[in-house]
Amino acid sequence: MVVSEGTHDFHIHKGMGLVKDVFSKESIMKLKGNIGIGHNRYSTSAKSEQVNCQPFVVYSMHGALAVAHNGELVNKGALRKQVLGRGVGLSTQSDSELITQALCLIPPDGEVNGPDWPARIRHLMQLAPLSFSLCIMLKDRIYAVRDPYGNRPLCLGKIMATNTDEINDGSGDMDRNEEGWVVSSESCSFLPIMKYFREVLPGEIVEMTKYGVKSIDVVPPPIGKSLAFCIFEYVYFARPNSIFEGQEVYSVRVRCGMQLATEHPVQADMVGSVPESGNAAAFGYSKQSGIPLGELLSKNTYVGRTFIQPSNRLRQINVALKFGPILHNVKGKRIILIDDSIVRGNTVGPIIRLLRRAGAKEVHIRVASPPLKYPCFMGINIPTREELIANKLKDTKEFAQNVDADSIEYLSVEGLKTAVQKEINPDSKTGHCTACLTGEYPGGIPDELTW
Amino acid sequence: MVVSEGTHDFHIHKGMGLVKDVFSKESIMKLKGNIGIGHNRYSTSAKSEQVNCQPFVVYSMHGALAVAHNGELVNKGALRKQVLGRGVGLSTQSDSELITQALCLIPPDGEVNGPDWPARIRHLMQLAPLSFSLCIMLKDRIYAVRDPYGNRPLCLGKIMATNTDEINDGSGDMDRNEEGWVVSSESCSFLPIMKYFREVLPGEIVEMTKYGVKSIDVVPPPIGKSLAFCIFEYVYFARPNSIFEGQEVYSVRVRCGMQLATEHPVQADMVGSVPESGNAAAFGYSKQSGIPLGELLSKNTYVGRTFIQPSNRLRQINVALKFGPILHNVKGKRIILIDDSIVRGNTVGPIIRLLRRAGAKEVHIRVASPPLKYPCFMGINIPTREELIANKLKDTKEFAQNVDADSIEYLSVEGLKTAVQKEINPDSKTGHCTACLTGEYPGGIPDELTW
Amino acid sequence: MVVSEGTHDFHIHKGMGLVKDVFSKESIMKLKGNIGIGHNRYSTSAKSEQVNCQPFVVYSMHGALAVAHNGELVNKGALRKQVLGRGVGLSTQSDSELITQALCLIPPDGEVNGPDWPARIRHLMQLAPLSFSLCIMLKDRIYAVRDPYGNRPLCLGKIMATNTDEINDGSGDMDRNEEGWVVSSESCSFLPIMKYFREVLPGEIVEMTKYGVKSIDVVPPPIGKSLAFCIFEYVYFARPNSIFEGQEVYSVRVRCGMQLATEHPVQADMVGSVPESGNAAAFGYSKQSGIPLGELLSKNTYVGRTFIQPSNRLRQINVALKFGPILHNVKGKRIILIDDSIVRGNTVGPIIRLLRRAGAKEVHIRVASPPLKYPCFMGINIPTREELIANKLKDTKEFAQNVDADSIEYLSVEGLKTAVQKEINPDSKTGHCTACLTGEYPGGIPDELTW
């Protein structure tokens, strides 16, 4: 976190690990100020090291500057060359430092005068239009910015005053009296003391000061290009109670499950999910199919997330340790198991084996998203093509045989789009990036990284 | 953990914190041996300090001895006086040290000769019949023991040989070829490489050596007393896929939910649970009532368990941070929220408020166990009577008003017993401790602690 | 440290590592009380583990008891058997636990009644007369005890009141107004706010309460045995400004150096020491011989003590890193290098080589104590006989050749005794243990350890 009291002497506290471990009461007390930005990094392109922790802070000729970045620059190689070519040394390989130094550099003559930061941000949008959501803090303001494609999410919330009854009751512990504004990648983080206000629009620059929030500009995507909000936020990344494009993520996932039931029905006694990622889709599948919904696996929360585990081998043991089959709903039953997505496919086999050993008569796998086939260069950490199960196997029949499933079926790309876009106002401009499913990249094929 | 290679030179590794933090690869590699016992302490009576970590190890006149203990001695005061009176200094206040030293002491003449450990264990059962499940390790054997009331659980499992097909597939990482035996408080811990075998019986002493397991004795409860297995293991403590008395805990909880629907029906659009503790009961309630089952709250797993939090105030904020309402299933709906139990009642209010702010039309609370009213002296950490919500309020109507619920209802004691005992073979002797619900203590009123 | 507020609920804080790392401001603030004892353990017989940290605390039938122990029980094997034979389990191999449990046990009929702790201590002195200095704390008193041989040191100091002028000036930070008493192994620890009072006598039991200090008893050594204060405290262990038997350690070491100059003179230009252990003896050698005293080696304090280093190889590199030769006093000169003692002899060679490379014309080694040849069973950590350089080489000539010295000479045993005893009042009973030099053990040959 970086916090300002209105001067260029920012207070900074950063560290590696979970938020609760990095921030002690003592370190929080030192972060005095009226505005601040924070960042919780899930390392993708640059290494997981202290030096890459965000926000990135520099002192420029126009004062202190802190930048927090969600996303990944598709053309980082070209931008890096430009910045280095101006005689700047870069101390890390992170996009955040690159963006920060690019914002500091004197723009070509005539374009930007002095500390005109919105002009500098517009200039950055030309140099690197994809993908980022940014929080740029100066001593007395924050610019909240989404890239012109709207690839990464960003939304505004309002800090509610304490004399509002519902808040006094809700939190029980609020004693600051001012209103304020907040910006976040996901609206779920606003609970319980803030309220969702609206999304930052694709290409929009919102200025936040003590006088409130102000929309400075909305930059359209490059000519001939469409908006491309990451569809995988709906499928996998976002928390179910977050809101994008006016709709709750959970609702979208329920519709994915319903669509899946329509596309791939099967006779069974019980529908359940791989907890908790498939819960919403399982609810939708049960609703559409009329097959009862029930817990099939009990999750042991004391084991970490499989996405992060280092080796395949360990992953397989861990899966088995992580889930305990519920005999009541499994034994002697034909079951449909819903998951939100299948990436490497390492966990399906062990889970099916657990269910069969617990007495399941049939196990049908239904996946509430299409097969993942292509890499993402916009900030989502997808394994190499060779590691993706969808690129390894001929078809779902072979897949089912390999993992001893009675059947495996995926939601179609069209089905997913329908589920996502059905409830969006057709007048609103919208568009979704499905590159990881279709290979159609919104900004074209990215250049190679160099330095 | 304490491990033996067959000599009196036990290898010991203990520490404070989560298992994954205490045991590194390095420390595990040093724990060489053929037999071993471990303990994961949830501090109840004695303080949470390094010195109270189990297993407790001593060197006695008959060799090294390690003891791991689940439960709490009801008459610890009297036993403590006896042990101190023999001239032994006790370095902690833990029951485990007390039990260990009591086992070491020379029994009164004529009763026990030399290293006859089963006789010493029987003697201990007379001195302190309630409550404990024990693992007592000597250099070449382990005694697995339940107290004569059968208050705390204990069960045997079998380590499966790797040439069994299903295991090779299931774990993928097993390369030791021997069979073996394991003993645990809960059968859920046997997955994925061990198999549930049977319960250790109330009062039973099971000897585990390299030659296998052998039942040494089964000591009945004191004359005039009945078996008293803790009913709260079914309600709250145990993992849903554990097995007690021949039945899966999840099944019992489903029956509690069904019984609850019968006792306290209500018109509603959606049944859901406080995740994840109320899941099974909500499933039962939905099944019995026909009202659809759905997720109402999304749980943020990065916040700790409320039972452990230090202050009431913090607890209230944390609850609100921990759960995000799912608009899809809440907005404009009449909802029934199921929880497994209500202890202090601190979390109900904030949760209802979250649901109302998310647009719930009605919120009915149904609790799948009777009100908790009395302290436990047998190892369950229940707050003082003043802190228990059931002792603070006149009735459920007042409770409902206080927390802005449309209604609150509990399962009856009889209903709970029915749900628990319905599927148990009526021929098997059985009996359950309901002291925390009814004030009827199986071993009478405990003496006071002294030292 | 263990501290008492006058009740049996002692406050305890213990840990591994340096005092400054184990005790934070926070942990010190929790140690409230009027009396307390502490211990800084240099691990000798029992392993360096948390569980062996002293003081050892137990709750006995007569209340809480804390014991801190300096020394090592020669007959620990026999005492251990006795304690185990009474049915006590011992959780460590430390002498301190053994002593504590032995004090708790009910003494044979007729000898001790109830909580008569001095009688229990006298009984312990019979069971194990060698060697210990003990601080035994009860809720309202401390017993300071030396073994009947007087093998380990112990002395009393007085905490000076703050209204004394010299203290107010001296410390500048003293704001408690009471006087008090303190007991320590070495008087040097009394500075700057306490004053040396007197030694605890061999075999003496001193009781310290809020009413002051009181000598309870002085137990003589077993019949036919003499006092045996460890002579190696003078030679090596004690800080130079500590006082034993009425004389400053530094003075004794100066006399050792003078005696050494008399016994083994040599023509040279400069006398210096291996800093800082040989400083006092070098001063004495220079004084006696008239050869100028000067620094030969500059010590780098950022490298640890060689006694503790794990491998021989590392030790040799470390020695070279630790000392830098001072050209001004070494180049072109004949030098005499004084050390207080030579144990393994690993460091002499590398040091001589450093001096020769720095241009020394001659290097003569003079050691201010006799060769170390025998193990100590009374608390001094001396390597095995095979590791002692004095047991490896034929004579000092061979030694000198091996390490490229022009000569090496030791102080004689008689010379050491003379230097130590010269200034002691001949009327006072005294006697010194020289077992490590002569093999003459004051309590006979110790039994073997068993358990």
Add this chain to the structure above:
Amino acid sequence: MVVSEGTHDFHIHKGMGLVKDVFSKESIMKLKGNIGIGHNRYSTSAKSEQVNCQPFVVYSMHGALAVAHNGELVNKGALRKQVLGRGVGLSTQSDSELITQALCLIPPDGEVNGPDWPARIRHLMQLAPLSFSLCIMLKDRIYAVRDPYGNRPLCLGKIMATNTDEINDGSGDMDRNEEGWVVSSESCSFLPIMKYFREVLPGEIVEMTKYGVKSIDVVPPPIGKSLAFCIFEYVYFARPNSIFEGQEVYSVRVRCGMQLATEHPVQADMVGSVPESGNAAAFGYSKQSGIPLGELLSKNTYVGRTFIQPSNRLRQINVALKFGPILHNVKGKRIILIDDSIVRGNTVGPIIRLLRRAGAKEVHIRVASPPLKYPCFMGINIPTREELIANKLKDTKEFAQNVDADSIEYLSVEGLKTAVQKEINPDSKTGHCTACLTGEYPGGIPDELTW
């Protein structure tokens, strides 16, 4: 440390704390390469934070660059403005980052072409001639550079091949067979496996590659300015066995002590030092005066250096804890106590009080350097003028009265210069910075820091 295997992918390991704590065996093993630079920072101007740890590494348009810096830029404010004015953001306030970015920037047209690093270094010398010793590492070379005034030290050493006899013996643990070169602030760091070669000259740029070392250029100080090597290195900072300008620091300090005895003689029984800083000067004073040299204070090495302690109050207690008076040399004696310098004067009073309480008849303080009166802007951490004792008191008489000394006298500035320059070849250009003593700054009065 930063290490290169000949590519731009430098291996970096940095941390806060002592070298032995920051570098584990594991982290050292990862630092593979043929060349490397390290830095041990004693924080002066920039804060003691992870982010300010050196070497500072950036990736420039001409490849990776690592910079380690000893000293402080006098005109950092002006240079900072220049760098910021070029559009570079600076992430810290450290001179090292400033120097690194200044080296990266494209120099004004015509002056430097592309990756001509020596030209860039010469350009830096013009922008900021005072003060720095630098190690600048590229993928395959290191530039060792001293500023044109020669204010900070830097010297070259040679890594000796292992087949040389003396090395095989000296280290006992050398198994790499190549020769190599090393550069360091102090020659004492070369022991035991490297050999002092020569100083890097003031203004010299030395290039170190696998082909050896090569002098690229020697830049003279600005016109009208003289060389200005920090005289305080001789007085206080350097280790006694380091070599500057062809002479051992210890020898210079001995001459300071002799000069002091000549300037300020006094009748006394014993000369001693505040260990260990005054040792050499006490030796010189004793030699010149004929008064015997002896230890007066025994130092407890387990207490930190007073220069670093946070509060005055704590410092006074700590001083008393740190030194124990040696009665043998103090009691009943007239003593002269030598210290190398007096900065804040906090420790003199407590030390004198210790000596008087130990029975000293007279205590005369002699300081082997002139009074410290002015701040340093070239890298030496001197307290503010108000904190310097020499600026607080009228004269040494008042000083002596305040601290209860019988007399206090300082070495004169001329005396110090004589002692330093006496043995330097009069033909060699030389010159010393005495700014902290005289207020005469070699580069004029520094500008103020701004950003």
